[in-house]
Amino acid sequence: MKRTRKPGITRRSTLALMGAGAASLAAPWVARAQAKTIKIGMPTILSGRVAQLGTSSRNAVMLEVEKVNAAGGLAGRQIEMVIRDSKGQPQEAARIARELVNTDGCEMLLDGEASSGSFAVHEVARDLGVLCIHTCSEASSLTADPKQHIPNAFRCVRQGIHDSIVGAGYAAGIAKAKGLKKWATCSPDYAYGRDTTGEFVLYLKKFAPDVEIISESWPKLFQPDYTEVVTKILQAKPQALYSCLWGGDLTSYIDQANIYAMFTQMEVFAVNMADYTALTVVKNLPKGIHSGDRYIKTFPPTPENAAWGDAYKAKYNEYPTNWSWQNATAVMFLNEAVKKANSTDGKKVAEALTGLTIKCPFGADGTVTMRADDHTLVGYAIGWGTTIPQEPYVPDVKAGDWKTIFELEAEWKKSKGYT
Amino acid sequence: MDLDALASCLASPACLVTQTTSGLIIGMLLFLVAVGLTLIFGVLKVVNFSHGAFYMFGAYFAMTAYQFTGSFALAILSGAVGTAILGLIFERVFMSRVYGRDVLMQLLVCYAFVLIFDDVVRMIWGPEFRSMGMPAAFQVPPLFIAGGVVPPYYLLLIGVALAAAVVLGLALARSRIGKVIRAAAHNPGMVSALGINTGLIYGGVFALGGMLAGLAGALAAPVRSLTPGMGFSVLIESFIVTVIGGMGSILGALIGALLIGLIRSFGSLGFPLFTEGLMYLFMVIVLVSRPTGLFGKEVA
Numbered sequence: 120m121k122r123t124r125k126p127g128i129t130r131r132s133t134l135a136l137m138g139a140g141a142a143s144l145a146a147p148w149v150a151r152a153q154a155k156t157i158k159i160g161m162p163t164i165l166s167g168r169v170a171q172l173g174t175s176s177r178n179a180v181m182l183e184v185e186k187v188n189a190a191g192g193l194a195g196r197q198i199e200m201v202i203r204d205s206k207g208q209p210q211e212a213a214r215i216a217r218e219l220v221n222t223d224g225c226e227m228l229l230d231g232e233a234s235s236g237s238f239a240v241h242e243v244a245r246d247l248g249v250l251c252i253h254t255c256s257e258a259s260s261l262t263a264d265p266k267q268h269i270p271n272a273f274r275c276v277r278q279g280i281h282d283s284i285v286g287a288g289y290a291a292g293i294a295k296a297k298g299l300k301k302w303a304t305c306s307p308d309y310a311y312g313r314d315t316t317g318e319f320v321l322y323l324k325k326f327a328p329d330v331e332i333i334s335e336s337w338p339k340l341f342q343p344d345y346t347e348v349v350t351k352i353l354q355a356k357p358q359a360l361y362s363c364l365w366g367g368d369l370t371s372y373i374d375q376a377n378i379y380a381m382f383t384q385m386e387v388f389a390v391n392m393a394d395y396t397a398l399t400v401v402k403n404l405p406k407g408i409h410s411g412d413r414y415i416k417t418f419p420p421t422p423e424n425a426a427w428g429d430a431y432k433a434k435y436n437e438y439p440t441n442w443s444w445q446n447a448t449a450v451m452f453l454n455e456a457v458k459k460a461n462s463t464d465g466k467k468v469a470e471a472l473t474g475l476t477i478k479c480p481f482g483a484d485g486t487v488t489m490r491a492d493d494h495t496l497v498g499y500a501i502g503w504g505t506t507i508p509q510e511p512y513v514p515d516v517k518a519g520d521w522k523t524i525f526e527l528e529a530e531w532k533k534s535k536g537y538t
Numbered sequence: 539m540d541l542d543a544l545a546s547c548l549a550s551p552a553c554l555v556t557q558t559t560s561g562l563i564i565g566m567l568l569f570l571v572a573v574g575l576t577l578i579f580g581v582l583k584v585v586n587f588s589h590g591a592f593y594m595f596g597a598y599f600a601m602t603a604y605q606f607t608g609s610f611a612l613a614i615l616s617g618a619v620g621t622a623i624l625g626l627i628f629e630r631v632f633m634s635r636v637y638g639r640d641v642l643m644q645l646l647v648c649y650a651f652v653l654i655f656d657d658v659v660r661m662i663w664g665p666e667f668r669s670m671g672m673p674a675a676f677q678v679p680p681l682f683i684a685g686g687v688v689p690p691y692y693l694l695l696i697g698v699a700l701a702a703a704v705v706l707g708l709a710l711a712r713s714r715i716g717k718v719i720r721a722a723a724h725n726p727g728m729v730s731a732l733g734i735n736t737g738l739i740y741g742g743v744f745a746l747g748g749m750l751a752g753l754a755g756a757l758a759a760p761v762r763s764l765t766p767g768m769g770f771s772v773l774i775e776s777f778i779v780t781v782i783g784g785m786g787s788i789l790g791a792l793i794g795a796l797l798i799g800l801i802r803s804f805g806s807l808g809f810p811l812f813t814e815g816l817m818y819l820f821m822v823i824v825l826v827s828r829p830t831g832l833f834g835k836e837v838a
Contacts, residue, residue: 167665167766167767170765174665337810341771343771346564347564347802347813348806350557350806351807353556354543366667370669371669371763374671374672374761378676378680378689379687400668400669403677
């Protein structure tokens with residue numbers, strides 16, 4: 120019997136139809152995949168004495184993420200922040216970071232905790248290969264030490280070495296003018312405290328060779344009582360004191376030092392004082408404490424910075440902190456890097472981030488740069504001034520010079536064997 | 539190690555005054571927390587691991603009362619009375635159910651409440667650290683005694699803690715209620731058989747312990763930042779004090795607290811990087827030589 124081909128649906132056309140059907144069925148999935156939200160994990164400190172800083176980090180991130188999402192998201196993908204409390208514990212920060220990537224499906228990590236935990240999160244980023252932007256750790260070695268370097272990790276934070284160069288230059292000027300030769304130090308006993316204090320002293324002695332450190336105190340992080348430290352410093356009778364205590368530790372210390380009238384007995388240089396976290400919490404803020412700027416809306420003295428500070432205050436009914444601007448800047452960097460890469464792929468975004476310069480309200484000249492050779496932030500506004508007990512708290516900030524910072528930082532890196 | 543600094547301090551009256559006062563301040567605050575802990579253990583035979591939370595609540599109650607009234611006296615009173623009421627409720631509703639149970643069960647219940655209390659504080663007062671501020675009356679220059687620096691507020695703090703120690707010691711030794719408490723600690727069955735409500739005694743002792751920790755928190759509030767979880771480090775040091783002094787001994791708590799205060803104060807000069815370690819080392823030495831602590835009684 121002769122097989123005749125029936126008119127109508129052929130095998131070829133059936134396959135074509137099936138293919139078209141499958142394609143049409145798959146189209147929404149493909150579309151969904153392209154429009155799928157991008158999850159960004161954020162292990163940060165939301166409880167304990169540093170919780171205010173962690174909360175302010177989250178607030179700043181959400182403020183910027185809302186802007187990015189309203190403008191269409193990262194390469195068309197809406198950002199979904201997955202934020203977890205690390206409680207300020209390194210092992211918990213590392214565990215959470217790993218869980219955010221492996222279990223929650225986060226494609227990037229933001230924040231990475233304070234210096235006490237950032238090195239642990241850094242190792243997780245190294246292990247998982249996920250894009251990580253540290254936004255809180257100021258310990259210089261995190262990015263300056265080549266052993267720590269990984270292509271997928273960046274640090275969008277002011278740095279201890281930068282602060283120390285500018286602060287020491289400022290302090291040396293006052294030391295020379297007032298004859299302050301005997302100095303004491305009092306800083307928290309962990310990576311940031313040790314590194315930053317060592318760097319400050321290094322440059323203080325470089326700029327004012329007569330200076331001598333006659334007393335050192337290293338209270339542990341989150342220590343509740345500083346009485347023994349305060350009296351030890353008073354016994355040493357220094358003419359000036361440097362401290363990089365911060366947050367609740369700094370306010371506790373000031374409250375306890377205040378009743379010993381410490382601030383009338385010596386010049387105090389507390390690098391972390393000029394942040395609203397400390398400025399607004401200390402009830403009896405002594406006049407005349409020298410401090411580096413952390414976040415204040417009057418420095419850099421630009422309309423963009425003031426507007427950002429006001430927008431934050433309008434939304435959260437409090438002023439932002441040093442961690443706020445750093446986290447906000449990280450989201451700005453991510454947004455620009457994704458635009459440049461035209462992709463949300465971690466590797467491509469990392470490549471785009473390297474050496475990227477963006478417009479930013481916190482830049483010394485209106486821009487900040489993610490330096491290519493060590494993946495760290497440069498060009499941000501940095502300066503020192505003296506406190507008064509009411510707004511604007513630090514009325515006159517003397518800006519640091521980035522040319523000097525770069526020169527001395529390069530020397531420092533060489534001396535540490537980093538280059 | 540800086541033994542020269544320690545030696546020169548011991549030879550200087552000014553330094554001796556400053557460091558001794560500093561040691562007394564640390565010690566007396568610790569004593570107030572530790573004595574509540576040791577009292578509760580002595581009478582109720584419970585290792586109250588949640589005791590640090592009462593110190594925390596005392597500080598927060600005081601800060602809130604000070605914000606609303608501007609009265610420092612009311613702030614201190616609120617810290618003490620508030621935690622006494624809280625202690626009574628906590629004991630009647632929860633702790634009374636685990637008396638005589640395995641010590642592990644008691645510890646677990648207490649630890650669960652450490653976390654719960656921290657979260658309660660976080661919900662009410664927020665997670666960020668807070669500062670009460672020094673009352674205007676104490677915003678005065680420090681006193682200089684023999685060249686040593688002594689802040690007037692710390693004199694008040696030492697005075698209040700010493701008064702609490704004396705009143706507590708006398709009340710337990712001389713008053714009828716004190717005798718009943720001591721009897722309940724020694725033989726609760728006999729006290730109960732005599733028609734005395736032991737539940738009331740237990741509740742009262744727990745409330746008293748909570749009140750003393752709350753008083754310490756309220757007194758510390760003007761000079762320490764307040765944060766959820768702030769009771770934990772105080773609790774650890776208080777345990778060290780009670781262990782050194784002997785669990786259940788009020789005199790032991792006083793001596794232990796003062797020794798720890800002085801070790802910290804002078805240790806910070808001679809052993810600046812080993813101040814914490816000195817405290818633990820001292821505890822080890824005491825326990826090796828006297829396993830029941832300095833004033834603890836041998837258990838038959």
